[in-house]
Amino acid sequence: MDDLGELYQQVILDHNRRPRHFGKLTAPSRSAEGHNPICGDHITVYVRTDGDQIAEVSFEGSGCAISRASASLMTQAVSGKPAQEAEKLFRDFQAMVTGDPAVATGAREVERLGKLAALAGVRAFPSRIKCATLAWHALHAALSEAGSVSTE
Amino acid sequence: MTPLNAETLLAAPAANRFDVARVREDFPILQRLVNGRPLVYLDNAATSQKPRTVIEALNRYYSMENANVHRGVHYLSEQATAAYERARRRVQRFLHARDSSEIIFVRGTTEAINLVANTYGRSRVRPGDEIVVSAMEHPSYIVPWQMLCEAQGGRLRVIPMNDAGDLLLDEYERLLNPRVRLVAVTHVSNALGTMNPVKEMIAVAHARGIPVLLDGAQAAPHREVDVQALDCDFYTFSGHKTFGPTGIGILYGKAALLEEMPPFQGGGDMIRSVTFERTEYAPIPAKFEAGTPSIADAIGLEAAIDYLERLDRPLMEAHEAELLRHATEALAPIPGLRMIGAAREKTGLVSFVLDGIHAHDVGTIADRDGIALRAGHHCAQPVMERFGVPATARASFAFYNTHEEIDALVAAVHRARQIFG
Incomplete structure (x- = not known):
């Protein structure tokens, strides 16, 4: 498979076309906006926490296939998880897409990232890393109640 | 050369x-x-x-001719000054300006617009006054005017456009009330490619005594520009979009306007005499060129214009x-x-x-x-x-x-x- 095939895997295309947990939560306890001013990607992540747990998470907004699919996959990955675990996942995910060799090539790490590993192809496209991490930055801002983030 | x-x-x-x-x-x-x-x-x-001629002009300047301008009496400084001023005259001919003193070297279109907003704008715009821009402006064309309006208590008015990306000229005319101090529109849109009917728009503004600034960043690389035929009051373009180097751009202004305007930045080269009590400013264009200019890039721009005009x-x-x-x-x-x-x-x-x-x-x-x-x-x-x-x-x-x-x-x-x- 060539670079483009690695990037636009079926799982990415599917989540882009039919994003999961798309739309506003009815009663979010927190939310944060993520904005990528270079390409105009703009999303909002909504979280309903239950104690330390992420009980529910959703997102809305517009963006490229990578940012949408990444947001969608993220909502699946962090639903029902403790906030701390979501933050850990964010760090691992970031290391994977930025090509940190300790993470990127470790099969065990990819295994732990689960479906998120579908975004590993972003490594070959430095200009797209911000797209892949936008939702995660917004989630992080929501969890730390920062309000809004920009990837610039 | x-x-x-x-x-x-x-x-x-x-x-x-x-x-x-x-x-x-x-x-x-x-x-x-x-x-x-x-x-x-x-x-x-x-x-x-x-083009290679631009790259070679930069290389030759730094290899053989580099010196500061308007300063030394030594050979290289005289050569550099002559080359820099020759580049100015080249731009003058490129824009069909009346005089080379109407050509101000700046870093690019953005700086040219900021110059006009901070000098002409600050001295002319009073609370309640208006600046007219168009719906297809680049942010470098919106933000300086917003900043000016905020500082002076002015208002920014926007000429709307239709679905094709053409400005609505009837609406434009309606916006031109006696409070308007300047019309600042793009010659060619960077997002849509629209070539605005600027000559007509300038005539309409001038009939009401309103000066016009044109952003020519997307026009100069593609069309012949004649500032006297257009009768625009200010015109701007960037060297790097016109096959020249980065770091150089042009502000053209009618001499009468430039002479009245206060200076932009203070520094060397823009003064005639200075004491701690008072400074007498240099005549145009030097008044607007504080500090050592982008000499090599001005020479590079000259090479770009030479290239373009040989086509x-x-x-x-x-x-x-x-x-x-x-x-x-x-x-x-x-x-x-x-x-x-x-x-x-x-x-x-x-x-x-x-x-x-x-x-x-x-x-x-x-x-x-x-x-x-x-x-x-x-x-x-x-x-x-x-x-x-x-x-x-x-x-x-x-x-x-x-x-x-x-x-x-x-x-x-x-x-x-x-x-x-």
Whole structure:
């Protein structure tokens, strides 16, 4: 498979076309906006926490296939998880897409990232890393109640 | 001083058409590969590529001629000063300005606009006064006026446009009330390619005694500009979009206006005499050129203009129009593709969106084929909002682009559709 095939895997295309947990939560306890001013990607992540747990998470907004699919996959990955675990996942995910060799090539790490590993192809496209991490930055801002983030 | 590639430029073309293949040989970067494919550079509205003569002019200046201007009595300083002032006269002829003192060297269009906003604007705009801009302005054309209005208590008014991307001239006329101190519009839109009827717009403003500033960043590389025929009060363009170096741009202003305006930045070169009590400013253009200017880049711009003017302009414009026609005809029928901007008169630029495929993804897919496109809101968020799209893919052409490159763009769009099924 060539670079483009690695990037636009079926799982990415599917989540882009039919994003999961798309739309506003009815009663979010927190939310944060993520904005990528270079390409105009703009999303909002909504979280309903239950104690330390992420009980529910959703997102809305517009963006490229990578940012949408990444947001969608993220909502699946962090639903029902403790906030701390979501933050850990964010760090691992970031290391994977930025090509940190300790993470990127470790099969065990990819295994732990689960479906998120579908975004590993972003490594070959430095200009797209911000797209892949936008939702995660917004989630992080929501969890730390920062309000809004920009990837610039 | 600027050697021309005589073989390339003066040779008569085989037929009565623009000889793209020969022109391309003058641009070293066009020979390189990107992602293993020949570079297809379709991002000329962001910046243009440089002919060898420009690169050589910079190299020669730094290798042989470098010295500060307007200072020393030594040989090199005199040479550098002469070269710098010769470049100014070259720009004067390029814009058909009346006098070379009306040509101010700045860093680029953005700085030129900030200069006018901070000098002309600050001295003329009072609370309740208005500045008129258009709905298709680049942010560098909106923000300085917003800052000015905020500082002076003025108001920014916007000329609306229709769905094709043409300004509504009736609305424009209605905006021109006695509170308007300046009309600041783009000559050619960077997002839509619209060529505005600026001559007509200037006449309408002048009938009411309102001066006009034109942003020529996207016009100067493609059309002959005659500031006296247009009768504009200010005109700006950037060297780097006009096949010259970065770091140099031009503000043209009518001498009477420039002379009245307070200086922009303070520093060396812009003073006649200075004591701790008072400074007497230098006459124009020096009044607006504080500090050591971008000497090499001014000389590089001269080389770019020399290059551009050695081309057969009518054939060049016809070639660019053909590229636009080809791109429009090949892209428009693609299912799910929507062209953004269909103005009556356009320069070589196509902006488009694809159903279900974000511009950023189109950009990445094209890049794998070595095609440089702009994907995003092109520093024109208000324009994107007007058309209800978050971002577009934009291909902008220069005279060195070919029909094969348009075919490559079309193929990349088909590839994107294939990937996204």
